[in-house]
Amino acid sequence: MKRFMLLRHALPETHGFNGQDKDRPLRTEGIAQAQKMGDIIRTQNFMPDYIACSSVQRTRETLQHLKLDDIKTEYFDHLYLPKRQTIEEHIKYELPENSNCALFIIHFPGVLDFTYRYADHIHNFPEASLAIFDCDIETWDQFEKPELKKFITV
Numbered sequence: 001m002k003r004f005m006l007l008r009h010a011l012p013e014t015h016g017f018n019g020q021d022k023d024r025p026l027r028t029e030g031i032a033q034a035q036k037m038g039d040i041i042r043t044q045n046f047m048p049d050y051i052a053c054s055s056v057q058r059t060r061e062t063l064q065h066l067k068l069d070d071i072k073t074e075y076f077d078h079l080y081l082p083k084r085q086t087i088e089e090h091i092k093y094e095l096p097e098n099s100n101c102a103l104f105i106i107h108f109p110g111v112l113d114f115t116y117r118y119a120d121h122i123h124n125f126p127e128a129s130l131a132i133f134d135c136d137i138e139t140w141d142q143f144e145k146p147e148l149k150k151f152i153t154v
Contacts, residue, residue, distance in 0.1 A: 002135045003101040004091060004146070005048065008111045010034040010065070010128040012058040022056040022080065026065070030058070033128035034065035036154045041068065041103075046132060048103035050096055054079040059105045062128070068103075072096075082110040084117055088143065095140045119148035129153045 011030035026034065041047060051073040053059050059080075063073065076094075078086055087110055095102050104111075112125040118133065125131070130153075133146035 001100075002137050002140060003149075004095075004133055004135070005046065005101070005103045006087070006111050006115065006131045006133070007037065007062070007103060007105045008108055008125055008127055008129050009054070009058045009062040009105060010037070012127075024056075024058050026058055026061045030062070030127065031065050033154050034062045035067070037128050037130060037152070038066035038068060040152060040154070041066065041130070046101075046130075047071075048099075048101045050074075050099035050102045051105065052076060052079060052090060052095070052102060053105040054082075054107060056080050056107075059107070063105055071103075079104065079106050081107050084110055084113040086110065087114045092141050092143045097139055099140075115148070115151075118146050119151070122148070122151060126153055 010033040011027050012024040013027050048071055051071050053063050053073060053075050055075040055077050115122045115131045132150040134149050135146045
């Protein structure tokens, strides 16, 4: 059995930010969201053993405020605004085989498209929400038909 979790980054700055989209930092509310989600992940024993994070500012800051220390983390440009297929391919071909519980910190709309494909009752994926999926597989390259176990919003 393998588990992966999809976390949409926390609430970023929108008003008054004049830089590139990739450079948008979190708002004060976003920092609080990430801290709360980090508490949930730790206290409900959803701790990942590997993190795949989009390389942009708001996902990096989300990760920082989750306070999930000492977990192998890699940053990927292709996880910025990913399509559902990009997420599926990353699961199948890029997750380390020794990982049994991977956390993705990524973006809308890909996070919703992916979740809706496998759990069509999920129609919204707010900032800092977490979808937890289990797969009855031995290796990641066998990925298919994940089952949504829990959907958490803060």
